[in-house]
Amino acid sequence: MDLTVAVSAMFARREQQQRWPVDRGDRRPRRRAPPRLLGMFPLDQEAKKERCARAFADTLLAPMLHCPGTVSVPTMSMEMEQVLKLWRIEESGSEFSLYDFDQIADATDNFSDACKLGQGGFGPVYKGQLPDGLEIAIKRLSSCSVQGLMEFKTEIQLIAKLQHTNLVRLLGCCVQADEKMLIYEYMHNKSLDCFIFDTEKGAMLNWDKRFRIIDGIAQGLLYLHKHSRLRVIHRDLKASNILLDREMNPKISDFGMARIFCSNVTEANTTRVVGTHGYIAPEYASEGLFSIKSDVFSFGVLLLEIISGKRTAGFYQYGKFFNLTGYAYQLWQEGQWHELVDQALGEDFPAMEVMKCVQVALLCVQDSADDRPNMSDVIAMLGSEGVTMPEPRQPAYFNVRISSLAVSSSSFGESYCMSNVTLMEEDGR
Known part of the structure; x- marks a missing residue:
């Protein structure tokens, strides 16, 4: 057996x-059949x-x-x-x-x-x-x-x-x-946030290492969305859920919030929104609607964090903006995207490749899910110099303050995160 x-x-x-009691003329309440496990x-x-x-x-x-x-x-x-x-x-x-x-x-x-x-x-x-x-x-x-x-x-x-x-x-x-x-x-180098948000450790990640991490995360997401037996939506992709092995290879972790879709299903709706504000796609935050494009949005935010070494949320502001996506888009519009780059990288980075990553990130954080690329497109754009990319439009949360009461960290790291986060609409500008 x-x-x-x-x-x-x-x-x-x-x-x-389990016997149901006889009720009114030996009528028995209807009940569902036992679970069909196989x-x-x-x-x-x-x-x-x-x-x-x-x-x-x-x-x-x-x-x-x-x-x-x-x-x-x-x-x-x-x-x-x-x-x-x-x-x-x-x-x-x-x-x-x-x-x-x-x-x-x-x-x-x-x-x-x-x-x-x-x-x-x-x-x-x-x-x-x-x-x-x-x-x-x-x-x-x-x-x-x-x-x-x-x-x-x-x-x-x-x-x-x-x-x-x-x-x-x-x-x-x-x-x-x-x-x-x-x-x-066990992941010896703990989580990505321990490096990119730390001045000293951030210097250990040159651009080649950062790009390899970006590509690895993208490959992992593509597998979840397309190449695994079922379509899997992670729903909580963030820096603290990216773990690093001895060779600094990225590993997506924490699938407790994940949802599994059949191959012919593209989206679903829920009344219980999970995840971390700042990484959550707008349609998911406001309507409970999630799809593979929700993960794409989170990837775009994470990509901006890897490039800049800055958190998407916190008690600070970038110029007149209170979140990283708005700040990045403004710099892109002004042709000053290079000001976004983490100072820990100094001047030692390939300008065209970094600019391409900024553009890809902004495309991933578009307000409409239909305007975001899928992960196959993302990998193609990141890996080819000949791919024509559309110009990013204003991203989601452009005029929204995203603040958190604590710093996020991996469940495998030395510190842990608080989920006390808020979304506060800023006055129109």
Whole structure:
């Protein structure tokens, strides 16, 4: 018996055990059929792994997700233990692992403060080292974090879909009693914001390194939007969610807010807007409408930050502008784009290539999603000298103040971010 059969059987047994009371002439309330975890048709290996991941996540979290107000997860039943055992067998040949709690406790010196990297909305994050020397980052779900629980489920569901050199690799998870943890590859240089917003560390990033980071982020987004098995919208792309390995290669991280689209779906609407102000596309912030063009907008903001070494939001202003996009556009209009370039670069940068990056960034932050390029176009514009690019128009948030009460940082870095951010419309000029 494999995992898929076990999970289906477990739900079937639960259905048999649940009896609805007779009501008025033996009429029984209608109820939805038990979750169909697997299709009726044969699945190839990759599709089967994907369905198993979804089944595992749904089954694992079902007790909590269907009990409003519950914040603690009950100790696993013998049925759940059986599902986990079969999951281990089924996944034994893959790169995704189920870790024992004792393994992670040993790797982190029993979750000591010395191993703690910081605290995020998901919960605390630790650095650990396995017996074979592999360094790992562990996100430990806080028992009271409903947001973290949903992020946990989302990341588990994505494990079978996302494999790319510019995405942080999820190595596995730990599920034991009320403990839930995600285990990632450890990124030695922490997050991009630790470099580009720091005067001393910013000097370590010459233009070649910055451009390689820009290209890597673009390649990772293109994979999410087009080349993965399903279309994935990240929804929280920002400098603190770009991690850097030993060679300063960028890795997109934190997929807890991501949404998965079928190949024929281009956009969706939500009443729950997530993300970080300053990076959120205007149609998403005001209408809850998101698509791949929402990620493109975030990429454009991030590109301006990499070029300038300046944050898109904060308690300061650039001339008469209160955000980076408005300031960059004004400089572009005046032919003074070079004033945007990070002083840490000095004069040592290829002017035409940097100018092209500024133009691409401004095209990505256009107010209308239809006016923004897709990531295929972005990569083509960044990588070719012969591509004709349209002239950018006034970007979104041109006359909007974007301020934050704290500095953002990666969930794998030494500091963490506050989500207390506001959008304040400035008086017309």
